[in-house]
Amino acid sequence: MITKPKGTTDLYGIEGKKWEYVNSMIREFCEMYNYDYMRTPVFESSELYHRSVGETSDIVTKETYDFKDRHDRELTLRPEGTAGIVRSYIENKMYANNSDPVKVYYNYPMYRYERPQAGRMRELTQFGLEVLGGDDPMLDAEIISMPYRLFEELGIDNVTVMINSLGDKESRDNYRKTLVEYLTPKIDTLCSDCQNRLKTNPLRILDCKVDKDSEVLKNAPKIMDSLNDESKARFEKVLEYLRLMDIDYEIDQNIVRGLDYYDHTVFEYAVDIPELGSGATLGGGGRYNSLVEELGGPATSCVGFAAGLDRVVLAMDYLNLFDKLNKSIDCYVMYVNEEEKMKAIEITQNLRLNGIVTELNNTNKNLKAQFKSADKYNAKQLVILNSEDLFKGLVTVKDNITKEEQKIDEYELVDYLISNL
């Protein structure tokens, strides 16, 4: 038997309904905020991801799907959303002829070569937001507030925004230096992973699960003390706007995010769902004011967010937020013989075209089986055809809740059903 590739999933039945529900909520929500849908290719030049993500972590070397096509082009399956959108922004000169920022959302599959676990797939779906070409702290607050409200709308209402500022490049470089100077003499007290991180990505030590409670890290210099005045004032503005929008936030100076391109605001959504593990997050993002330039565009300030929907759906499962998705249809049409069947086909199409959610007996079974089938679909009304009545232009309609039954003129069926649903 051929099995699915590691870390992929087949989505069908009730699981498919859950995803459709979340997707439609995302679409409605983003349109309410006047963000446009944007889609970029599933594969891009490998160079794009190498340059955007940076070489400091394992991401590019170990966790992308790289391949060569038939003309030896080096390509990579999209591992995240931002790089492709920035590439497209530059390539299509979306910065020209537009004094307003470009606001977009996306919601599509990504590919990462990782060891799968629950809620962590090789083919995963991410939903994200980007604002390209806007430096106002108001936009940081907008990007932070949107997912917060969306989670709320979906029913996940115990979310806290964890927020921090890395400051501008100067501030961040200062801090990195200060931190490395502080930690280097104490290197022996760090876990072995952190000893490596000290060289490769020192800020991530703050995030370490092993060392997070150690005295050394508790007494480590804080990033706020390294921010210059301008960066500090900027951060204060973001917080002020968040309060204005009544967003529940907490400052966490250990949030650094993994990638090089972030500056100023960084944030994550912490959610308290025991089944997802302690310290679980539903997504995060931040400001990236240098990425567009690094990829060859004009200096452009941007801020963005992304969340893995696998985790969002899992979280909603644990909170029983999909209960209302139980399938139900308006009407089920029953027949037994061929003459009735032909009429049934006609009637069913007519009902469907009039917006009545209708299923037609598909199995040529006896009536008993058809009743069971109708119940399986939670049909509200049953249309039962029989040859004698058809001859008189009548059909039987049975209310599947009250069990009351009536004979209706076939031409009045649509109106009757609509007024009784």
Place this chain on the structure above:
RNA sequence: GCGGAAUUGGUGAAGUGGUUAACACGCCGGAUUGUGGCUCCGGUAUGCAUGGGUUCGAUCCCCAUAUUUCGCCCCA
């Protein structure tokens, strides 16, 4: 990339080196020949993830592979 655990019909699962692989749900058929949901009766794995090996004999023991899952790394 590293380490641990798991895999038996459509589903949840019991079980054993030796002729017929429990039980339950679901599904199919009948009691009931065109008005059901309850009940009763019957049928539902030529098969125990895949490929090798050990054995007189393997679903069971061994090895490999695949997938799932837990932890680490990483987390865009």
